Amino acid sequence: MSETGALPLEAIQSEAEPEPKRVHPAWMTLRRLFRHRLFVTGLILFGIIAFMAAAAPWITDINPNRLSMRNKFLPPGGDFVLGTDNFGRSLWSRVVWGARLSVIIGISVVALNAVFGTLIGALAGYFRRLDNLLMRINDALMAFPAILLAIGVTAMLGPSTANVIIALGIVYVPRTARIVRSSVIVLREMEYVQAAIAAGAGHWRILRHHILPNAMAPMIVQLSFLFAYAVLSEATLSFLGLGAVPPTPTWGNIMAEGRDFMRDAPWIIAIPGVTLMITVLGLNMLGDGLRDVLDPRLRIQQ
Amino acid sequence: MLGVALRRIASAIPVLLIVSLITFGMMRLIPGDPAAAIAGLSATPDQVAQIRINLGLDQPFLVQFVRWYGGLLQGDLGRSLLMGKGVVEVTLERLPVTLALSAYALVLTLLIGLLAGIVAALRQNSVVDQFAMMFAMIGISVPSFFLGLLMIIVFSVHLGWLPTGGYIPLTENPWGWFLTSTMPAISLALLQAGLLARITRSTMLEVLRQDYIRTARAKGLPARQVVFKHALANALIPITTVVGIIISLLISGAVVTETLFSLPGIGGLLTQAVLNRDYPMVQGGLLLVTAFLVLINIGIDMLYAFLDPRVRYE
Numbered sequence: 001m002s003e004t005g006a007l008p009l010e011a012i013q014s015e016a017e018p019e020p021k022r023v024h025p026a027w028m029t030l031r032r033l034f035r036h037r038l039f040v041t042g043l044i045l046f047g048i049i050a051f052m053a054a055a056a057p058w059i060t061d062i063n064p065n066r067l068s069m070r071n072k073f074l075p076p077g078g079d080f081v082l083g084t085d086n087f088g089r090s091l092w093s094r095v096v097w098g099a100r101l102s103v104i105i106g107i108s109v110v111a112l113n114a115v116f117g118t119l120i121g122a123l124a125g126y127f128r129r130l131d132n133l134l135m136r137i138n139d140a141l142m143a144f145p146a147i148l149l150a151i152g153v154t155a156m157l158g159p160s161t162a163n164v165i166i167a168l169g170i171v172y173v174p175r176t177a178r179i180v181r182s183s184v185i186v187l188r189e190m191e192y193v194q195a196a197i198a199a200g201a202g203h204w205r206i207l208r209h210h211i212l213p214n215a216m217a218p219m220i221v222q223l224s225f226l227f228a229y230a231v232l233s234e235a236t237l238s239f240l241g242l243g244a245v246p247p248t249p250t251w252g253n254i255m256a257e258g259r260d261f262m263r264d265a266p267w268i269i270a271i272p273g274v275t276l277m278i279t280v281l282g283l284n285m286l287g288d289g290l291r292d293v294l295d296p297r298l299r300i301q302q
Numbered sequence: 303m304l305g306v307a308l309r310r311i312a313s314a315i316p317v318l319l320i321v322s323l324i325t326f327g328m329m330r331l332i333p334g335d336p337a338a339a340i341a342g343l344s345a346t347p348d349q350v351a352q353i354r355i356n357l358g359l360d361q362p363f364l365v366q367f368v369r370w371y372g373g374l375l376q377g378d379l380g381r382s383l384l385m386g387k388g389v390v391e392v393t394l395e396r397l398p399v400t401l402a403l404s405a406y407a408l409v410l411t412l413l414i415g416l417l418a419g420i421v422a423a424l425r426q427n428s429v430v431d432q433f434a435m436m437f438a439m440i441g442i443s444v445p446s447f448f449l450g451l452l453m454i455i456v457f458s459v460h461l462g463w464l465p466t467g468g469y470i471p472l473t474e475n476p477w478g479w480f481l482t483s484t485m486p487a488i489s490l491a492l493l494q495a496g497l498l499a500r501i502t503r504s505t506m507l508e509v510l511r512q513d514y515i516r517t518a519r520a521k522g523l524p525a526r527q528v529v530f531k532h533a534l535a536n537a538l539i540p541i542t543t544v545v546g547i548i549i550s551l552l553i554s555g556a557v558v559t560e561t562l563f564s565l566p567g568i569g570g571l572l573t574q575a576v577l578n579r580d581y582p583m584v585q586g587g588l589l590l591v592t593a594f595l596v597l598i599n600i601g602i603d604m605l606y607a608f609l610d611p612r613v614r615y616e
Contacts, residue, residue: 139317140319140321143596145551147554147558151557152576153331155584156584228443235445236445236558240573240577269452
């Protein structure tokens with residue numbers, strides 16, 4: 001079984017004799033996570049970006065959209081830490097505000113997946129009758145190439161941040177639902193769940209107290225990778241001109257605008273590009289670490 | 303074998319039906335009047351009305367629905383507003399470019415990914431392993447358009463070795479094709495190569511721990527024979543299913559890569575269609591590409607059944 005401590009330990013604890021030296025399983029998991037080098041590195045990398053996103057108004061003093069033709073194409077260093085673009089806008093400001101948008105989109109897509117992915121996956125896995133219908137729709141949505149479907153949906157809805165979130169939700173919720181469903185199917189047949197049914201527990205109670213807590217580990221792992229996909233897909237969409245409308249500072253927008261000047265001002269592309277890479281790298285490392293600790297059956301680094 | 307094929311095709315039919323329903327419904331996601339959205343802000347009411355008639359949007363919902371499926375069965379997915387030609391025709395014209403690029407990228411993916419994964423597994427926890435896995439981690443984290451832009455800056459702008467974009471068909475001039483396709487293929491392949499290296503490594507490690515590998519070693523077979531004949535042959539079977547996912551990712555990635563390098567493939571076509579509000583093209587192109595991928599996946603599942611006899615008897 002999973003070692004997350006998500007087994008119905010609470011139930012056991014409340015009824016068993018209190019043991020003085022007992023460490024809460026969540027603490028043990030945390031301790032193992034913080035000993036995992038990849039996880040810690042990922043946490044630091046992503047932490048930097050998350051800090052930039054959260055503190056954007058306080059760590060930038062220039063409006064990311066303020067034009068200043070006198071200062072255009074300034075290389076990094078000097079008055080502008082990361083240089084300026086073709087309109088003399090501060091790249092530091094633009095990249096930091098871009099981080100804020102990327103993180104908002106990442107969190108929103110993850111939240112959509114956590115809610116709807118769990119709901120659909122749990123319904124399909126637990127109620128056999130719904131399984132066929134829900135999974136056929138799921139399979140169809142997963143048959144579309146991910147970015148193409150996102151492009152198609154944003155094309156129809158129109159380019160905006162909210163629509164990017166909706167499109168990425170439609171693309172990734174089926175993938176999350178499938179993962180939740182496969183854990184639920186296994187858990188439903190476990191003896192302790194059968195015991196709960198025999199004891200007369202209702203469906204809602206069984207799902208909430210006995211099945212979902214144990215299905216969390218693979219989903220948390222999935223959500224951390226999903227955050228990375230969401231940030232990457234958003235950058236791709238806005239690079240193609242399908243994300244938030246310029247001059248909104250998104251990493252994809254900055255890179256798309258920098259394309260025409262890549263010969264003489266390659267930093268306009270390189271700075272948001274490297275920031276995007278650090279974000280995705282951090283999240284992927286975080287995900288690998290979480291998987292190794294929470295879901296040992298799937299570990300790669302053996 | 304035939305049973306596997308029939309079962310697999312039967313299970314693909316509902317998927318394709320729902321895929322076509324979703325693409326049909328996509329037009330309805332457009333807020334407001336699609337005809338007005340296509341015509342743009344400066345259009346006269348007459349122009350909007352004309353577009354509405356051309357797209358059949360003036361008909362009742364049920365009629366549109368029947369027409370869509372009627373057309374589908376006859377291989378007619380409407381006309382591209384931008385190209386003025388049938389959607390199917392335009393897609394088939396552009397398909398070879400995307401296929402050639404994807405095939406090139408797939409070869410690179412398999413070469414790099416399998417090699418890195420196998421070497422890493424055989425030298426587990428060594429420097430080589432750590433280096434290969436670091437490469438794979440970076441591979442799955444670098445956005446392909448960023449890698450493409452970096453390569454353009456280095457190899458085209460500064461070194462002048464390769465063209466920044468454009469396309470020469472393989473059939474006209476293979477060397478020209480090679481020059482125009484190499485940077486796109488590399489930028490497209492890196493992500494997949496990283497994924498494949500990680501999966502290959504873990505699959506190989508799992509196989510190497512099996513009892514029959516220990517037996518083969520114990521009876522004194524040379525290491526090379528154990529690795530290639532016993533371990534690799536069995537590790538490759540689960541990896542074939544990954545190839546289906548990789549092909550889907552390649553076609554997805556081609557959208558960005560083709561736009562970046564101005565290649566006249568399906569990806570570039572769809573991006574143009576989207577930016578120009580050519581909705582029938584978006585709808586039809588998406589449906590065709592997805593149907594194509596479903597077929598490829600059926601092929602891969604059959605290959606899997608062919609390679610692994612256990613699947614056939616399930």
